[in-house]
Amino acid sequence: MDRWTGIDEFVAVATLGSFTHAAKKLNTSVAQISRRVKELEQQLNHQLLTRTTRTLTxxxxGKVFLTHARHLQHAYDDATLALRQRDQQPSGVLKLTAPVMYGEHYIMPMVSDFMRKYPKVSIxxxxxxxxxDIVAMGIDVAIRLGNLKDSSLKARRLSWRNTLVCAAPDYLANHGQPHSLNELTQHNCLIGNSRTWRFLDGGxxxxxxxxxxLTCNSxxxxLDAxxxxxxxxxxxxxxxxxxxNEQRLIEVLPHFRPEPEGVWALYPPRQYMPTSLRLLLDYLAEQFARLAP
Structure with a gap:
């Protein structure tokens, strides 16, 4: 038995939670999927899946082997891509994720321009x-904002974001403008996802x-309020x-602005990055650099 036999079938079943869905994805029969997974279990001398008439877990x-099996798949993909994409125009599918608002207003317009430049790349x-979970979902790159948590993912900073405190001119005319952080207790502050605001005070x-x-997660x-x-x-x-810029809002407490936070591209570690992904990251970084003041 080939030592690769059953790995693709097992990963598909484990990821999709169904022999039927795995068979459709791999364009084969349920019987073939079942046979290959069974052969893999026999070779490993371990049961990887628990099957009942209603559930598959x-x-x-199986959980331990799944993690390593995915690494094997990535290693094989990297090996073939290293040969195929050396001198070719980038092609293939890239799967991305980004926060909703930031993705709509910043990332997707850049991605659309990238696709015009490289029409063989699908997004x-x-x-x-x-x-x-970008590894579990097979996502190639995730756009994340703010401070990153420690992880095994690779990170590339694309840009920065600044955080401002602002108010409308008529609010400041009626309530006065704060000049110290302690004065915030005297003002009506619009609350988002946190009741804590960050500042930089004396370094x-x-x-x-x-x-x-008003509390709202939008x-x-x-901004409208x-x-x-x-x-x-x-x-x-x-x-x-x-x-x-239109003077509908005025920044207050500018000397207490918190440190800028990063805009990051996170991606799973690979020895060889696909050409299409490398070009996309370079393109995003280049476009953000043009937006910088």
Whole structure:
């Protein structure tokens, strides 16, 4: 028996949770999938899947083997891509994910321009504010904002984002403009996903608990409320910059702006990066550099 036999079939079944779906993906029969997985289990002398009439679950041994099997697949893909893509025009499918708003307004326009430049590259974009498991979902690159958690993923910084506190001119006319962080307790602060605002005070990060009469998990909604004079808002620059330029909002406490945070591209570690992915990351970095003030 070939020692590769059953690996693709097992990974497909484990990922899709179904012999039928795996057979459709690999364009073969359910019987062939079942036979190959059984042969793999016999070679390993371990049961990888627990099957009943209604459920299909991975055994503990199956979970361990799945992780290594995916690495084997990536290694094989990298080996073939290293030969095929050496001098070819980039092609193939790239799967991406990005936060919804940032992806719609920044990433996707750049990706569309990239596709015009390299028409043989296909893109699958998943816009989600959840931090998806990019390895488990087979995602090639994830756009993440802010500080990164330690992980085994590779990271490339594409750009920065600044965070501003702003208010409408009529709000400041009615309530005054704060000049110190302590004065925030005297103001109506519009609350997003956190009741804590970050600042840089004397070179040290300082967190301030804020209070207000509006809580909403939509940055655009908070921006609209701020422009209508309801209160102060703290948002990334890409939400408020246009309103600031048009003087519908005024930045306050500019000397206490927190440190800029990174805009990152995260991708699984590979010895060889596909040409299409390398070109896409280079293109995104180049476009963000042109946007920098």
């Amino acid at each position: 991975l055994t503990q041994e 699958e974009m998943v816009l989600s504010n959840e931090q998806l 040290k990060e300082r967190n301030i608990t804020i209070h207000g009469n 940055g655009w909604s908070l 701020a422009c209508k004079g309801i209160g102060l808002v703290q948002l990334p620059h890409y939400y408020v910059q246009e309103a600031v």
